[in-house]
Amino acid sequence: MDMTPAQAITDEEREELRRHGILLTSIEELYNWGRSHSVWPLQFGLACCAIEMIAASMARFDIARFGSEVFRPSPRQADLLIVSGTVTKKMAPQVVRLWNQMAEPKYCIAMGACAISGGPFKRGYNVLKGIDRFIPVDIYIPGCPPRPEALLHGLVELQKKISGQAISGPDAPRHLRKDLACEFPVPEFGEHDLDPPHNPTVWQPPEVPKGDSPA
C-alpha cells in the first residue's frame, strides 16, 4: 500500500479524476475488484438449503448480477464452497476433500442452521455440528433455510471481505502466504465418531462452564 500512487492523492481527488474519465487505482484494488466480482461457486448441494441456492441462481433472484452465475461442476475450477445443508458425519470427509481439491484463493459460506451448527439435527447421532469444525468458514448465513436474498447478501458480504484483503504483509490471505496450510486434514471414520471429531487448528470447543448452571 505504501508505494502505490493512489496514496499520494486524496479520495476526493481520485473521484474527481474518475468523473473526468481518468481511472487511478492500485494493483491491490484492481486485483481484489477482479476477484470479488467473479466468485465462481462449486455446484454442490447437500440438503433443503440447496434448493434455495438453486433458486438464487435462477432468473428471479439472478445471482449473475453479482458475477457468480458460473456454478462449476469441478472443485478445481471453483472459488467458493457454499455448504448448503446438513453435513452428515458420513459426508463430512467428502466435503473436506472437495475443499482441499479447490484451488486457492477459495472461500467458504456456511449456509443455513445445519451447516453452521447442525441445526434441527444438532442432537442427532449422525450430523456434524457445524462444518467449521473442519474447514475455515468465511461467511455464516443463518436461517432454516435462508432465503435467496440472504444468500445474495452473504455473497455481497464475501465480496466486501475479498475487497478488503491486503495482498502482501502479515494480513495477507492464506493463498498469498507461505506459512499457512491450504490443505486441511480429512477426518477418518472412527468406531464411534469421526476421527478426529474436529480439526483443532480450525475450531476449538468453547469453554463449558462446569458446576452451577450457567447464568
Place this chain on the structure above:
Amino acid sequence: MIEPLDQLTARLAARFPGADVTLLQNPGASAQHSLVLGNGIARAIAEFLRDDGALKLDYCSNVSGVDWPDKVIVETTKASTPDPAGGPDKVTEVKTERVQPGYLEAVYHLFSVELRHGPLVIRTRTRNRSDQVTLPSFTPVWRSAEFQEREVFDLFGVVFAGHPDLRRILMWDGFKDHPMRKDYVEPEDNEWEPTPHGDLLAKVKKPDPAPSSPSPPEGAKP
C-alpha cells in the same frame, strides 16, 4: 378386508401345527392388532401369507425396529398376619422386584395390492439384546424389505439370517454402535448451548469433562 385376526391365527395353527403364533391385542383406539411369529416358523408363515388365496399379501410396505430394554417390574403382595391380641389382622406389603429381560423386535406392515386390503402387522422378536439377536429375514419373501432390514440392522443391531446383502446402510462400515438403541451413548461432541436443558444440562453441570473418546455403550455388539 382381511379376516379377523383370531380367525387367521386359528387358520395358521391348523396349517402349521405346533407353530408359535401369538395374537397381540392393541388396546388403543386404533385397535391395530398384530401377530407375533416364532422365529423358527416365521419364514414359512410369511410365504403362506403372501401366497394364500384369501390373503395375497404381496407388498411389504414398512419394516420397523423396536428396542425393548430390560424392565424392572415391582410386584406388591399383601400378607396378613393375625394379631395375637385379638385385634384386626396385621397387613404387610411385600415388594418383589423382577427384571423382565429386554429384546429387539422387527415389525412388518403387509398389504395386498391385488386384493386391496391391509395392513396386516407381523412381528418377530429376538431372544435378548446382546448375543441372540438373529431374526429370519423376509427379504426373500418381500423384496421391498431389503433396505429396511439393513436399516434395522444398522440402527438396532438385529441380524437378519438369510438377508442377501446385510451391510450397514446409513452409518459407515467401521461404526460399532447402534444409535437407535435406548442405551446408545452419543459421542461427546455437543458444545455448550446457550440454554442447555434436559440431559445436556446434566452434562454441563458434571464437574469433570468426559473423555473425548467415549467407551462403547454396554450391551451394544458390533
